[in-house]
Amino acid sequence: MAPYDWPIDTEGYPVMRIVTPRNVEMSGIFGMSFAYYSLKERLPIILTKVIDYLSRESSKIKSLHKASDEDIRGLIQYITKLKNDLVTNKKYDQLTVDTPEAKRWNQWIYNAESPYYFTNIWVFSECYVYRRLREGCELSKGLSDFDPFDEQKDKSFTNSLEPMCLVADKLVNMLPASDKDKRKQDFITLLKLCLWSNKCDLSLSMGEEVTLNSEGGGASQTRFIMDPLEMIVNLKDKVLVDDSSKICDAVCTRAENLSKTIEASPEVQENRTEDQETDPPQIPCPAKMTSPQTVTFDIICDNSGYELFTDLCLAHFLVSQGIVKKVRFHVKRIPWFVSDVTPRDFRYVISSCANAKFNREIPPEPKPAAAEGEASADDEPPRVINAENLRQLGVAWEKFVEDGVFVVMCDDFWTSPHVYRDMRKYDPSLYRKLQFAVALLFKGDLNYRKLLCEKNCVPTVGFETALQGFMPAPIVALRTVKADLICGLPPGMWEKFNQIDEKWMETGNYGVIQFCDKVVPLPESYSPSGEWEDTCL
Numbered sequence: 001m002a003p004y005d006w007p008i009d010t011e012g013y014p015v016m017r018i019v020t021p022r023n024v025e026m027s028g029i030f031g032m033s034f035a036y037y038s039l040k041e042r043l044p045i046i047l048t049k050v051i052d053y054l055s056r057e058s059s060k061i062k063s064l065h066k067a068s069d070e071d072i073r074g075l076i077q078y079i080t081k082l083k084n085d086l087v088t089n090k091k092y093d094q095l096t097v098d099t100p101e102a103k104r105w106n107q108w109i110y111n112a113e114s115p116y117y118f119t120n121i122w123v124f125s126e127c128y129v130y131r132r133l134r135e136g137c138e139l140s141k142g143l144s145d146f147d148p149f150d151e152q153k154d155k156s157f158t159n160s161l162e163p164m165c166l167v168a169d170k171l172v173n174m175l176p177a178s179d180k181d182k183r184k185q186d187f188i189t190l191l192k193l194c195l196w197s198n199k200c201d202l203s204l205s206m207g208e209e210v211t212l213n214s215e216g217g218g219a220s221q222t223r224f225i226m227d228p229l230e231m232i233v234n235l236k237d238k239v240l241v242d243d244s245s246k247i248c249d250a251v252c253t254r255a256e257n258l259s260k261t262i263e264a265s266p267e268v269q270e271n272r273t274e275d276q277e278t279d280p281p282q283i284p285c286p287a288k289m290t291s292p293q294t295v296t297f298d299i300i301c302d303n304s305g306y307e308l309f310t311d312l313c314l315a316h317f318l319v320s321q322g323i324v325k326k327v328r329f330h331v332k333r334i335p336w337f338v339s340d341v342t343p344r345d346f347r348y349v350i351s352s353c354a355n356a357k358f359n360r361e362i363p364p365e366p367k368p369a370a371a372e373g374e375a376s377a378d379d380e381p382p383r384v385i386n387a388e389n390l391r392q393l394g395v396a397w398e399k400f401v402e403d404g405v406f407v408v409m410c411d412d413f414w415t416s417p418h419v420y421r422d423m424r425k426y427d428p429s430l431y432r433k434l435q436f437a438v439a440l441l442f443k444g445d446l447n448y449r450k451l452l453c454e455k456n457c458v459p460t461v462g463f464e465t466a467l468q469g470f471m472p473a474p475i476v477a478l479r480t481v482k483a484d485l486i487c488g489l490p491p492g493m494w495e496k497f498n499q500i501d502e503k504w505m506e507t508g509n510y511g512v513i514q515f516c517d518k519v520v521p522l523p524e525s526y527s528p529s530g531e532w533e534d535t536c537l
Contacts, residue, residue, distance in 0.1 A: 006036075006037050006040070006041065008031035008032065008036070010031065012088075013028075013040075013118050014029060014118060015028065015030065015031040015036060016029060017031050017032060018030055018031070018032055019033060020033045020035070020484065020485075021456065022458055023455060023456065024455070024456055025121045025122075025453070025454050026449070026455075026483075026484075027118070027119065027120065028040070028117065028118035028119070028122060028125065029118055033484060034483050034484045034505070034506050035122035035483075039086065039122070039125060043086060043126065043129055044083055044086060044087050046338060047082060047083040047086070048083065050079055050133070050148040050149075051076055051079050053148060053151070054072055054075060054076050054079075055072075055076065057151075058072045061146065062142070065142055065143055065145065065146055066142055067140070067142030067143050067146075068141075068142055071141060071142035071143050072143075074139075075137065075140050075143055075146075078136035078139070079133065082132050082136070085117070086129060089116055089117050089119075090116070090117070092109045092112070092116070092120075092128060093132070094106045094109060095109075095131070095132070096135070097135055097139065101412050104412075104416075105128075105131060108124075108416075109128075112124065117129075121417075122454060123417060123446075123449055123450060123454045124417040126337075127415070127417040128417060130334075130336050130337060130415075131334075131415065133148065134334045147335045147342065147344065148335060149335050149338045149339065150344075153304045153305055153338075154348065156304075156305040156339065157304070157305040157306065157309075157349060157352060158352075160200070160305055161358045161387065161390075162225070162226065162358065162360065162385060163226050163227070164353070165358055165387050165389070165390050166225070166227050166228060166229065166385060167229070167309070167313060168313075168387075168389040168390040168392075169385075171190075171313050171316070171317070172389045172392065174186040174190070174317055175320040175321075176320075177321065177322070178321070183321055184252075187247075187248040187251075187252075187317065188244045188248055189232065190313060190314045190317055191247065191248075191476075191478065192232045192239070192244065193232065193313065193314075194307075194311060194314055194443070194478050195239070195480065195511045196228065196231055196232065196235060196511065197303075197306050197311075198443060198479060198480045198508075198511070199480050199508045200305060200306050200307050200339070235511075238510050238511060239511050240481075240486075240489060240510055241463075241488045241489065241513060241514050242513050243476075243513050243514055243515035247439070247476050247515045250517050251297070251318075251323065251438055251439050252323055254438050254439065254474065255295050255297075255323050255324055255438045258291075258292060258438060259295050261291045261292075262293075262295065265291045291436070292436035295323075295324045295326070295438060296324060296325070296326045296328055296436070296437050296438060297315070297318050297323075297324040297326075297437060297438050297439060297441070298328045298434060298437040298439070298440045298441065298473075299314075299315065299327065299328070299329050299330065300440060300442045300447055301331050301340070301341040301443055302340060302341070302443035302444025302447060303339040303340060303341065303443075303444065304339055304341045304345035304346075304348075304349060305345075305349065307444075308341050308345065308346065308349050309349060311329070311441075311443065312349070312350070312353075312397055312406075313393070315327035315406060316393065316396065316397065316400070319405055324438055325405070326405055326407060327405070327406055327407070328407045328409055328437070329341075329346060329406065329408050330409050330410070330411070330414060331343060331345070331346055331409070331410050331414075332415050333410040333412060333415055336414075343408055346408050350394055350397045350398055350401065351394070351398070352394070353391065353393055353394030354391055354394030354397070354398055355391065355394070356387040356391055356394065358385070358386060358387040358390070359384070359385070359386045359387070360384070360386075361383070362382055362383040362384075363382050364380035364381070364382060409433075411430050412427075413426065413427040413430050418450075419452075419453040420450045420451050420453070420467075421453050421467070421468040421469055421470045424470075424522055428522055431472050431522055432522055434472040435472035435519070435521045435522065437472075437473040438473070438474070439473060440472065440473050440474070441476045441478065442475065442477045442478070442479075443478055443479070444478075444479055445479055445480070445482040445483050447477070448477055448479040448483075449483060449485065451467060451470065451475070451477060452466045452487060454485075456484070457485065457487050458487075459486050459487060459494035460487075460488075460490070460491055460494075461487045461488070462488055463477070463487055463488045463515070463516050464516045464518055465487075466487040466488070467516060471518050471519055471520040472519070472521065472522075474515070474516065474517045474518075476514070476515055477513075477515075478511070478513055479511065479514075480508040480509070481505050481506075481507075481508065481509075481510045481511065481512070482505075482507070482508045483506065486505065486512070487514075497510070
């Protein structure tokens, strides 16, 4: 691991002035790690900004939520204590809200080997802070539905309208049925759009707005265009692992095979002989299913705003090309890591696309003056960027949601502190829901850390090995690198980038597109599925 240049407080914290050892879980105990820096600097700043937001916009927040001054003061006091506990490495407090999910959290806290912010596994401490932040709202009578990050997420969406309009103009030409070669090329393009949209992470920037940037330079501001399609070309050398071609082939092939399996299943044959007016059959317990109900692609979302927009574009493409029939979006039930998608954010992005207003004229490059005696060239018309196609997409997505083609799911496991290897232990029902998907697309750095079990594995270890058995369905990981763990790199690449820039793994300027096609379903006898438990038993 690369050494970092932040001060390391070995007197005030139980930390060591070393990097995270190989094959060890990330933790704040390693002072020269990004985990230490995040707990020491980033998280306290994020909490401070929430306190500032509550103080600065208290009148607006009270009006929107019908909250009182006491609600505002109480939440500020709660967050202030949480921040102080974090920066002084106190022992975790138990949650006090009386819900089944909070009781599970309290059991996990009780079972933790070292229930302190800096000495426990990094992902547990980070998730715990955001869960506590949510509890502060739950305990407030007037702020129970308050999202401390909604203003930042909404502003980030609004400031990304131009690149969304450009992508929408491109996407509408990808949606009609096309030949195999064009379909594959468009699929790869959309995967890379989804990769680089992951740069827009408000938790990495401690709540400051993040926008796509270009290294082109030279153009005047009035003619500058941030075109995400050009960005894909400019950043092609920044994709350290690119399995996009393999992903496209595997997803299309598996989707075709699943479709044939569904068509040949006894349930489908039986339904065809029944009266069409009868009620549809009940979905069986996943533990007893032998084939999926429909061809489905799952996206485990990361950030709202522009990133969610690109996820929706990929989903629309998969449906319009007939590759899948349904796309399930797995989002967070509560505000999480500043910019993660919640059900409210999902609705907001689609509605805002359907009602988007944007229009910009870009003047052409000035032409050199004509030589004496020559006719002057005709002026080129300005380039116009508008939201017409973006609105068209938003309306289509609203219909997809209404018809059940796009489905939003928010299982509690996504806001638990557990790595994904442990899903079969803590939530076998969710594992079974995932295992009949064509593929599972995991977005972003937190998902990547949980896929790799928060372990600082050797960078050349293969993706399949790093997953440590979490393989409910083929797994796709799209991630811009923002934390110091990675796998699947060619020999020598990690060392090469470290020599160029010791902090390259925290910038988000490099990305990976990784794939594992191995599938390890749960056996029927493993554990009854939660909502079918009585029936199963």
